[in-house]
Amino acid sequence: MSECAAAGFLNLNKPLGLTSHDIVARVRRHYRSLTGSKKVGHAGTLDPLADGVLVICLGAATKLSDYIMRGRKVYQAQILFGASTTTYDAAGEILERKCADQISRADIERALPRFIGDIKQAPPMYSAVKVRGKKLYELARQGKTIEREPRPITIHSIKILSWRNPLLELEIACGAGTYIRSLAHDLGAELGVGGYLSGLTRTASGAFKLRDSLPLEVITDSAEWLRHIVSPYNALTAYNRVKLGAGEINNLRHGRFIRRPPDSADCVVFAFDAANQLVAILEPRADLWKPRKVFVSGS
Helix, strand or coil, rough: CEEECCEEEEEEEHHHHHHCCHHHHHHHHHHHHHHCCCCCCECCCCCCEEEEEEEEEEEHHHHHHHHHCCCCCCEEEEEEEEEEEEECCCCCCCEECCCCCCCHHHHHHHHHHHHHHEEEEECCCCCCCCCCEEEEHHHHCCCCCCCCEEEEEEEEEEEEEEECCCCEEEEEEEECCHHHHHHHHHHHHHHHCEEEEEEEEEEECCEEEHHHHEEEEHHHHHHHHCEEECCHHHHHCCCCCCECHHHHHHHHCCCEEECCCCCCCCCCCECCCCCEEEEEEEEEEEEEEEEEEECCCCC
């Protein structure tokens, strides 16, 4: 099978205990045996202590990972109050313990609104965010803690699923770049008792839902998981899309700009051919479309 025929996305249900890199390595071995290609990546890391939706990019679809990662994420998070940790989750060392017996559901409901909307959030020290060329977790492992500039994020909604002191379960819908670990830590600090993330499941990432995800074991059955590859056309439903004719596609193959209809969207669009195969990513330039990325080779 060619890489082109097997390009797209896999919606895997990542189990606990494995890193996202572990999953990619396992998929890559099977993908390479089928197509000869090593082009496998993922769209949005999940920590080893988290499970749920992990979107795997195959072949040419690895060039689309940034766009998939921009989609809305939904999580079910468990936060344990009364302690804070070095990593903001259960993997870290306990830094401080406090009594959380006095915390009520009403206290939590009063605190949550400040974490909803377009806000700024400081990433945890144990994260892959780079500061002056160094990943924060590299500095943290050296025992160093530095000031982290809060970054803009969007949290669309937070819903309380259950509360049994000291354990809180939330459903969180958020944009890219949000650290649920930081939210757990910051909420604990806001309530004055400390808190850390004790469990996390990603239930949605853009168009990919947990109910449709595949168990990791399915990748050992080539016929089974290849049948479940999601095409770029079906994965990019949140973006503007256009259909192009053969002449326009031929121009894009040679790097030429093409005419943009006056009523078309004034933003980046994804271009497909008549068979719904991805042709290019286009960006507007006055009354033209400029090819940002082209997925068909020249003749």
